[in-house]
Amino acid sequence: DAGITQSPRYKITETGRQVTLMCHQTWSHSYMFWYRQDLGHGLRLIYYSAAADITDKGEVPDGYVVSRSKTENFPLTLESATRSQTSVYFCASSEFATRGTGELFFGEGSRLTVL
Amino acid sequence: AQSVTQLDSQVPVFEEAPVELRCNYSSSVSVYLFWYVQYPNQGLQLLLKYLSGSTLVKSINGFEAEFNKSQTSFHLRKPSVHISDTAEYFCAVTLGGTSYGKLTFGQGTILTVHP
Numbered sequence: 001d002a003g004i005t006q007s008p009r010y011k012i013t014e015t016g017r018q019v020t021l022m023c024h025q026t027w028s029h030s031y032m033f034w035y036r037q038d039l040g041h042g043l044r045l046i047y048y049s050a051a052a053d054i055t056d057k058g059e060v061p062d063g064y065v066v067s068r069s070k071t072e073n074f075p076l077t078l079e080s081a082t083r084s085q086t087s088v089y090f091c092a093s094s095e096f097a098t099r100g101t102g103e104l105f106f107g108e109g110s111r112l113t114v115l
Numbered sequence: 116a117q118s119v120t121q122l123d124s125q126v127p128v129f130e131e132a133p134v135e136l137r138c139n140y141s142s143s144v145s146v147y148l149f150w151y152v153q154y155p156n157q158g159l160q161l162l163l164k165y166l167s168g169s170t171l172v173k174s175i176n177g178f179e180a181e182f183n184k185s186q187t188s189f190h191l192r193k194p195s196v197h198i199s200d201t202a203e204y205f206c207a208v209t210l211g212g213t214s215y216g217k218l219t220f221g222q223g224t225i226l227t228v229h230p
Contacts, residue, residue, distance in 0.1 A: 040222055044220070104159075109156075109157075
């Protein structure tokens with residue numbers, strides 16, 4: 001099915017472990033984003049990508065790594081998970097034509113718990 | 116840098132009553148403004164947006180928002196709510212242009228519609 005999918009939807013891990021959250025979109029959108037959602041903070045941008053092999057930091061990038069070798073995939077890796085990274089993570093994409101207009105298409109989220 | 120403040124974290128209302136969800140933003144330059152809605156266990160969906168032109172924008176399901184530049188506000192209203200409107204609503208802003216859809220979100224307002 002067309003759209004943007006995230007996996008896993010739910011993940012429990014321990015402090016210090018590496019975790020990768022996957023994001024895949026079938027629209028061939030140029031732009032992709034990772035946000036985290038925390039109570040009282042709304043959504044905050046972690047990283048974004050304008051195209052394959054082009055990524056840049058958002059508001060809260062520390063502790064995260066991204067890559068984008070293919071247009072359709074944008075994985076987010078927590079190199080050494082900490083409890084403060086317990087959150088719901090949303091991947092989003094945007095097509096070139098709407099660049100700058102802010103119309104993002106979101107995945108259903110990945111709920112990560114770090115014990 | 117821009118910021119967004121949603122003045123109410125929770126708004127309870129009875130079915131068929133009117134509702135207003137308040138949003139104020141701070142920016143020294145022109146912005147694009149959005150309302151996104153998040154239903155339980157889902158990602159965010161665009162509800163409506165203001166880019167330019169008429170300051171009153173409407174969604175297909177009866178919501179409307181008015182851009183007020185002097186008040187730096189973008190409040191969301193609906194004259195008669197339904198049970199199905201129960202969700203969390205996020206106000207967001209972007210500078211547009213080369214901002215690549217980097218939205219700044221408010222903290223969210225949980226709208227609960229009671230029968």
